[in-house]
Amino acid sequence: MAVYPNDHIQKAAAFFTKEIDRLSKRPVRLMEVCGTHTVAIFKAGIRNLLPEQVELVSGPGCPVCVTPSSYLDTAIAYSRQKGVIITTFGDMLRVPGAKSTLSEQRAAGADIRIVYSPLECIDIAKNNPMKKVVFLAVGFETTAPVAAATIIAAENASVKNFFVLSAHKRVPPALKMLLANGDVNVDGFLLPGHVCAITGESPYHFLAEQYHIPAVVTGFSAIDILQAIYTLVKQIETGEALVGNQYKQVVKPEGNPHASRILDQVYGKADAVWRGLGKIANSGLELRSNYTSFDITNDMPIDVPNQPEHSACRCGEVLRGKITPRECLLFGKTCTPEQPVGACMVSVEGTCAAWHRYGTWRWQG
Amino acid sequence: MCLAVPAQIISRDEMLALVDMDGIQRSVSVMLLPDVKQGDFVLVHAGFAMQLIDEKEAEFTMGLLKELAEHGSLPE
Ligand code: SF4
Ligand code: SF4
Numbered sequence: 001m002a003v004y005p006n007d008h009i010q011k012a013a014a015f016f017t018k019e020i021d022r023l024s025k026r027p028v029r030l031m032e033v034c035g036t037h038t039v040a041i042f043k044a045g046i047r048n049l050l051p052e053q054v055e056l057v058s059g060p061g062c063p064v065c066v067t068p069s070s071y072l073d074t075a076i077a078y079s080r081q082k083g084v085i086i087t088t089f090g091d092m093l094r095v096p097g098a099k100s101t102l103s104e105q106r107a108a109g110a111d112i113r114i115v116y117s118p119l120e121c122i123d124i125a126k127n128n129p130m131k132k133v134v135f136l137a138v139g140f141e142t143t144a145p146v147a148a149a150t151i152i153a154a155e156n157a158s159v160k161n162f163f164v165l166s167a168h169k170r171v172p173p174a175l176k177m178l179l180a181n182g183d184v185n186v187d188g189f190l191l192p193g194h195v196c197a198i199t200g201e202s203p204y205h206f207l208a209e210q211y212h213i214p215a216v217v218t219g220f221s222a223i224d225i226l227q228a229i230y231t232l233v234k235q236i237e238t239g240e241a242l243v244g245n246q247y248k249q250v251v252k253p254e255g256n257p258h259a260s261r262i263l264d265q266v267y268g269k270a271d272a273v274w275r276g277l278g279k280i281a282n283s284g285l286e287l288r289s290n291y292t293s294f295d296i297t298n299d300m301p302i303d304v305p306n307q308p309e310h311s312a313c314r315c316g317e318v319l320r321g322k323i324t325p326r327e328c329l330l331f332g333k334t335c336t337p338e339q340p341v342g343a344c345m346v347s348v349e350g351t352c353a354a355w356h357r358y359g360t361w362r363w364q365g
Numbered sequence: 366m367c368l369a370v371p372a373q374i375i376s377r378d379e380m381l382a383l384v385d386m387d388g389i390q391r392s393v394s395v396m397l398l399p400d401v402k403q404g405d406f407v408l409v410h411a412g413f414a415m416q417l418i419d420e421k422e423a424e425f426t427m428g429l430l431k432e433l434a435e436h437g438s439l440p441e
Contacts, residue, residue, distance in 0.1 A: 008427075011434035036368060089411075117412020119394055142369065146411045149396040194369045197408060197416040223430065249422035250408055256416050259397040349368075 009223050016226040017049045024233045027053040029185060031321055033171060034192030035062035035349025036220055042358030044222035046229075054233065057321035058354075059184075060174050061192060063139045064091045064347035065319060066274040071138075071167045072097030074304045078134055078165065078296060079110040085128060086112040087121045088136040091347045094340060098307030118150040125154070125162040134296045137164040142194045144168040144285055145259040148266035151287075151294050163296035166287060169272055171195055172203040173283035179211050184321050188232035189215035190225065193247045198263075200255030201245050208241040219247040266291050275343055276316025313342035318351050325352040325359075332356060369410035371418055374403050384409060 032038055038058045041047065047056060060066050076097050079086045086102065093103040093114070106112040111131075115121060118135050125133040137147040147164060154162040171192065178184045191204055196217045207215045214235040218228035228246055235241060245251055265288070272284025287295050313335070314328040325331045325344070335341035337353050344352035372384035372393070382395045386409065395401050398414040406418040432438075 008430040008434040011437075012430045015433050015437060117394075119412050142410055142415065145397055145415075146413050149394065149413065153394075153396065194408070194410065194415070197369070249419045249426065250416055252416075252419075256397065258399060259415065262397060 012223055013049075013226055016223075016230045020054060020226075020230050020233050021051045023230075023237050024051055024054050025237060027055065028187040028233065028236050029055045029057055029321070030188045030190060030229060030232055031057050031059045031184070031186045032190040032225075033059045033061040033175065034190075034195065035065070035347065035351070035354070036194070037061070037190055037192070037218075037225065038351055038354045039349055039358075040220045040222065040225060042354050044225070046222060046225055049226070050229070054229065056229075057186070057324075058318070058351040059178070059189075059321055060274065060277060060319040061171075062344075062347050062349045062351075063143065063169060064095060065315065065343045065350045066169060066174075066277065067092070067095060067138050067167055067343065068273050068275045069095075069097045069343075070273070070304070070306060071165075072102070073099075073307060074297075074302075075134075075136055075165055076100055076102060076105055077302050077304045078300075079105045079112055081300065081302070083131045084111070084300075085124060085131050085133045086110065086136065087115045087118070087124060087133060088112065089138075090114045092136055092138065095343050095346045096340060118147055119153065121150065121162055122154050122157060122159055125159045126157075129161060132161050132163060132296070132300065134163045134165055137166045137168060140169055140171050140192070140195050141198045141263070142192075144267065145198060145256075145263040148263045149259075151266050151291055152262065154294070155291075163294055163299060164287070165296050166267075166285065167272070168267065168285040169274065170269070170283050170285065172206070173280050174274060174277065175204075176206065177277065177280045177283070178320060179207075179213070186213065186321065187236050188213060190228050190232075191215050191217040191243075193217060193219050193224075193251060196245075196247070196251045196255065198256050198259050200253050201243055201251065202253070204243050208243050212241045214241045215243045217243075217245040217247050217251050219250065274319075276319045315342040315344045315352070318344050325355040328352070369408045369415055372407055372409045372414075374401055374405045374407060374414075376403055377401065382414065384414070 216228040267285035269282045270284045270286035317323045340346045344350040372386040375383045407414040408416045
């Protein structure tokens with residue numbers, strides 16, 4: 001498979017940096033939507049390479065970060081029910097609910113298991129026929145088809161004790177909401193490559209068509225990101241606005257239609273609550289009527305009291321690119337990756353965690 | 366969470382495939398990408414092959430980089 005030769009990468013990086021510098025004549029704000037981009041940008045030191053007037057801000061690009069604490073409270077409540085096994089991706093464990101985390105529940109004896117793939121849950125369910133296995137189904141369009149396929153696999157295998165607690169989210173409605181509210185001031189978007197691998201680029205055309213904001217689907221190497229920034233800056237300076245794709249080796253115009261079909265078979269669109277952003281129309285996914293038997297909230301309804309999120313945490317503003325993490329009073333003090341107060345500090349791809357881990361040059365000086 | 370990594374299909378048995386992921390062998394589901402075959406490069410996420418990696422496009426990108434390195438400009 002293609003691997004970029006090192007000297008080519010360095011020369012290309014120098015070219016893009018120089019061109020960005022030459023082209024950009026006024027301050028621009030570019031938003032990277034995906035947390036994996038945030039981390040790649042920090043790791044490669046891209047902020048250091050850019051001229052002062054080109055600012056990169058992080059958007060609501062991490063499903064862990066945008067999962068509201070009420071969801072965690074519900075998951076925690078299920079983890080305390082007798083005969084329930086919770087299965088989850090590892091990054092959910094330390095996300096704070098209102099009073100506790102899954103990690104604390106696990107230490108207190110709850111049966112909570114980390115899976116690499118939701119498919120493992122089917123085996124766990126088969127091996128524990130007297131228990132209910134509840135998968136914490138979170139994630140964007142990249143991950144949601146995986147949960148949908150697992151539900152179909154469970155149905156085909158007649159596994160009756162596998163359930164999901166669903167909080168999948170769709171990226172485009174969130175971007176639309178940010179722009180429609182007018183409370184983010186963004187001149188261009190770096191679009192999430194892996195999300196687009198499933199959806200294709202067309203769900204993002206509205207950025208250019210309705211808002212005249214250019215956007216580029218891009219990959220995750222430093223050179224991919226620099227090239228995307230160059231393309232955006234060039235368009236902004238010439239007044240153009242197109243939605244482009246610079247990750248064609250993975251993102252086809254139509255995405256992955258088979259995965260989209262499976263997703264659509266199992267899930268329909270619904271409103272969803274995002275941490276810090278509130279309720280966004282059509283931004284979530286809910287099980288279709290044929291599949292509601294897989295919904296744990298149907299099979300085993302429980303009452304979870306509504307509790308407010310930590311009041312001093314400013315994740316909501318971080319997720320909208322309104323403040324940088326270091327403008328939060330708790331950042332690096334009460335709130336660290338070891339002891340996160342808000343979700344943006346939990347996931348390695350969370351904006352606050354990335355700033356904490358890699359951004360020292362900025363927040364120290 | 367949506368981290369995805371490239372892998373090559375070593376063999377395939379119905380909806381499961383054995384893949385090579387940077388030297389590590391792993392079984393992944395091909396339910397979301399049923400047309401893959403032995404030798405294909407795919408992107409793997411959460412135990413599923415998500416998308417084919419198009420080698421022609423990858424080479425094209427590499428060609429652009431090469432061009433840049435040699436001529437210091439991008440073809441229009
Ligand atoms: S979970 Fe991670 S990879 Fe997925 S969108 Fe977030 S930040 Fe991107
Ligand atoms: S630093 Fe911590 S408390 Fe502050 S916004 Fe980020 S996650 Fe929330």
